[in-house]
Each structure stands twice: as structure tokens, then as C-alpha cells.
Amino acid sequence: MEDRNAKIKGPYLQRSIQARIEAFFLDNLGKVATREQLLKVSTDPVTGRQPENWHQRLSELRTDKGYTILSWRNRGTLKASEYMMPDAERRSTASRRMRPTSATWKKVLSKHNNRCAWIEGGITCNLKNGDIDPIGGGTVRLTPDHKTPHSLHAETDPKDPSKWQPFCGRHQVMKKNYWDDETGWLNVVAIVQSASEEQKRVVFKFLQNYFEDTP
């Protein structure tokens, strides 16, 4: 039987994370790639730095470059943290990520007092351009978040301030990692994976109870 598993045939020395992931998938069409392999391929070949945003680069291969990359969500034979590019075909309709016009972006920023609008547990992030992110480090640069990326109105959305909000870089990554643009569902597995040991135990207990109650 043919091996279903992807192999890292690199070294992948492309400069960008996206290009390295793309080369890896193209070397492994129809094969099952794991999260660990993608992390390895994403790691900077020069500095050895492991990026946090590889998941975002992966979804850009879908949205910007038009590749099909399957996960357990759309292919039952795949497990969580497994991915597959079935073929090298690219949808011609794939377009660059939509952006607000600069006039709209100005309105969005002023509506939110030039601060990150991410809300968690009732608390707004509130970081502004030039701040040092106390959690992620680095200088904050606010960028537009399209609130409902799956209801695209390419004609009107770029001019409609109510469709956008400003996010800091950390919260852009958080939304991309934990929110599936294609389905509009929370990426529950990714959330649990990134949770603390203690939170994972709470989830584990919950699931044990849940399945015990299920006949």
C-alpha cells in the first residue's frame, strides 16, 4: 500500500513562510501533512526561529493563492492537525484579501479611538499604534479586520465602516488561528491546543462527563 504520509523533501530555503509551506505541499500532493511538519517547514531556515503565524500563512494559501487545502473539517479521513493538498490546481477566483478604502479605514479608526477593538471576557484590548504590546512584545500596528469574511460584498464592504474594526497584530493572529474563515466556526481544536494545562484538564473533565452521559 502506498504511504499516505507526507515527507519533508526540503530543505526549503524560500524566504517567506508561505512559499516554504507551498513548496512542501506541492512536493506532497495527496499526502497527509501533520502540524509538526508544517511547523518544521515554517521555521526560518537561517535563524531557526519558529513562527507563531504559520497557520495564518496556510490560510492565505487558500484565500490568496486559491489552493485547496483540506483538513479534518472537510475530509473525514483526516484527523485534527492533519492537512492535505489534493492537487496543484488553483481557483482562478481567488482574490487578494479585501481591504477597506483609506477613507473608510480612517472612519473605523476614529470610531474606535484608534485602539484595538478585540474584546475578551468583556475587556477591550485597547492597544494603540506605537504601543509596546505587553503580552506579545513588539510595536503595535493596527490593521483592519473584516468582521464577517464569509459574507463578502466586494462592491460595498470596502466603503462601509460598520463592516470593519481595528485589531493589533496579536489579535489578528488570534482570530485567524481560532476562527475558520471558510466555515465561520470557531477552530475549537486549535483553542484547546493553545490552552494551559489546567484549562485542558477542565475540558477533559467536561468531555468525560459529557460522554458518560451519552448512551
Ligand SMILES: [Zn+2]
Ligand atoms: Zn489587541
